[in-house]
Amino acid sequence: MTDQSVIAVDAMGGDEGLAVMLAGVAQARRAHDGMRFVLVGDEVQIADGLKRHPNLLANAEVVHAPEVIGGSDKPSQAIRRAKRTSMGIAIDLVKKGRAGAAVSAGNTGALMAMAKLALRTLPGIDRPALAAPLPTLGANDVIMLDLGANAEVDARNLVQFAVMGAAFARTTLELECPRVALLNIGSEEQKGTGEIRAAAAMLREAKVPLTFTGFVEGDKLARGDHDVIVCDGFAGNIALKTAEGTARFVADLLRRAFTSSVRSKLGFLISRPATELLREHLDPNNHNGAVFLGLNGIVVKSHGGATANGVAVAIGNAAKMVRADLTRRIADDLRNFAPEREGAAA
Structure with a gap:
């Protein structure tokens, strides 16, 4: 039986190194009482790092991993080394039931390949999808998938993504019947590809707890009119990177405008509460934690450059998915979905 109170953390993954990962784990522990961790990586380095986080000493087990997956490692190379790497061992702990979820800030392609090979897909899922929350003007974030796992998909895949995304939204956003839309080049019914x-x-005709709201265009992703937006991984990754780039552009433009003169600096002091709210809303660390949906286990991908707060957010989201039994919810929804229509799309 899976220990749902334990999160396995690839302590060596990520651009910012072990210190930031441990700081994030410590912050997550303070925010979520009862949570325990298995920290996977170089045991000497982790033991030294834990000295700065006494709140983790009684709530963390260290599992040694002699190797680390690098950012440039190809998925095929990572798979061959999985049993000796911090990323591979963290995933294996989920497979063996020693942890409810694995969290890594390492190489996305390698993480996807190893997770799919070790955990396999759920019955009724052809391909897992990468899903993550994005900020909106509405009352909650929007869940978007696929964000890069599958460049080419068919109608059956898109339907499976929608069912999984709705289950994810009910879990993380606490919505009873999420509003689901398909990303398209227009909102009219005749627009888009045949798939x-x-x-x-x-x-x-969905028979699961979701409300299909039709098509949504790229300029309306952040309006807050939808809770789940579904697309293929090619379009999803471009949309995600465009949104992240736009957020950085706005932040840099404001910074430049507010430092261009004495008058603008005075204006910045007056408007500082509003700009701080904007910065917090656009900060990717506050929305960190993409998950590979459709696997027999939960694997969460943190931003490689996440801060300690970002790592803590990703871990907190992983814990919420485990407590809500997200994997079982997805499996149940797939069984309840109109099978005759899915079969017709195959």
Whole structure:
């Protein structure tokens, strides 16, 4: 039986190193009473780092891993080394039931490949999808998937992504019946590829807790009119990177404007509460934690450059998914979805 109170952490993954990962774990422990951890990586370095986080000493087990997956390692190379790496061992702990979820800030391609090989996909899932929350103007974030795991998909895949995304939204956003839309080049029913239109037809007849709201264009992703936005991994990754780049552009433009003259600096002091709110809302660390949906276990990908707060957010999201039994929810929804229509799309 899986120990749902334990999160396995790839302590060596990420751009910022072990110190930031441990600081994030310590912050997550303070925010979530009862949470325990298995820290995977170089045991000597981890033991030294734990001296600065006494709150973890009684709540963390260290599992030694002699190797680390690098950012440039190809997935095929990572798979061959999985049993000796911090990333691979963290995933294996989920497979063996010693942890409810694994969290890594390492190489995304390697993490996806190793997780899929070790955990396998759920019955009824052809391909896992990468899903993550993005900020909006609405009352909650929007869940978007696929964000890069599958460049080419068919209608059946899109429907499966929608069902998984809705289950994810009910878990993390605490929504009873999430509003689900398909990313398209127009909102009219005749727009888009045949695969997108076929997926829309199936989703209109969905027998699971979701409300299909039709098509959404790229300029409306952040309006807050939808809770889940579904697309192929090619479009999703471009949309994600464009959104992140736009956020940085706005932040840099404001910084430049507010430092251009004495008058603008005075204006910055007056408007500082508003700009701080904007900065907090756009900070990717506050929305950190993408998950590979559709696997027999929970694996969460943290931003490689996440701060300690970002790591803590990713771990907190992983813990919430475990407590809500996200994997079982997805499996149940797939069984309840109109099977005759899914079969017709195959």
